Amino acid sequence: MTMPHSGDVISYIEMCLEEGTSLQRGMNYRLATGRSVILMSLRKGAPYADRVEDQGRTLIYEGHDVPKFGGVVNPKLLDQELQNLGGSLTQNGLFSAAAAEFKLGLRESEIVRVYEKIRDGVWVFNGEFELVDAWGESDGNRRVFKFKLHLTEDVETTLAVSQIHHEHTRLIPSTVKQEVWKRDKGRCVICGSTKNLHFDHDIPFSKGGTSLTANNIRILCVNCNLAKSDKIE
Numbered sequence: 100m101t102m103p104h105s106g107d108v109i110s111y112i113e114m115c116l117e118e119g120t121s122l123q124r125g126m127n128y129r130l131a132t133g134r135s136v137i138l139m140s141l142r143k144g145a146p147y148a149d150r151v152e153d154q155g156r157t158l159i160y161e162g163h164d165v166p167k168f169g170g171v172v173n174p175k176l177l178d179q180e181l182q183n184l185g186g187s188l189t190q191n192g193l194f195s196a197a198a199a200e201f202k203l204g205l206r207e208s209e210i211v212r213v214y215e216k217i218r219d220g221v222w223v224f225n226g227e228f229e230l231v232d233a234w235g236e237s238d239g240n241r242r243v244f245k246f247k248l249h250l251t252e253d254v255e256t257t258l259a260v261s262q263i264h265h266e267h268t269r270l271i272p273s274t275v276k277q278e279v280w281k282r283d284k285g286r287c288v289i290c291g292s293t294k295n296l297h298f299d300h301d302i303p304f305s306k307g308g309t310s311l312t313a314n315n316i317r318i319l320c321v322n323c324n325l326a327k328s329d330k331i332e
């Protein structure tokens with residue numbers, strides 16, 4: 100499998116194959132592949148705690164709750180933690196440490212792949228991000244951790260012209276993806292295919308398009324996407 104591009108729709112199985120493991124939790128610092136992976140998904144009955152800033156360049160991701168065992172009934176009522184009871188770092192702790200060391204100039208930024216669940220079995224690759232900051236804050240009721248991630252530049256390979264051009268990618272906010280998926284019924288808007296789909300920017304960023312509204316985003320399959328690239332070139 101070639102590395103997915105930002106905006107590619109994939110199945111849960113494909114995502115796990117890509118990352119070489121059965122992904123279960125939201126935050127995964129350095130999997131067996133050496134890569135760090137974050138999963139975004141709509142939490143039951145709650146609005147997204149994650150948000151998109153900076154015209155789609157920046158993702159603010161909320162950390163994970165304490166696990167639901169050992170007498171913990173509702174993790175949403177408890178502070179998020181950097182350490183487990185035994186003193187080892189939680190995933191919040193591991194990502195926070197990486198961000199802190201980066202800010203001190205002790206290391207390069209951690210590269211994090213971000214996937215987002217659109218609905219059961221349907222995921223979108225949001226791209227590769229640099230972890231640049233982490234902090235704790237109150238959400239009004241408890242302490243939560245926030246992680247600031249900058250989208251790295253995607254290198255799109257346009258097969259038709261066999262040349263590589265750099266596209267400044269932008270993250271499509273969750274609510275926009277949900278709206279577009281529903282509107283386009285999970286199919287390519289041109290040929291109706293349900294395979295190899297991609298959230299496509301009708302007008303690219305480089306030509307003034309935005310990722311922040313559904314009317315500039317549509318679902319295309321890989322073939323229709325390539326045909327479109329052909330015309331633009």
Ligand SMILES: [Zn+2]
Pocket residue numbers: 287288289290291292319320321322323324
């Ligand atoms: Zn198509």
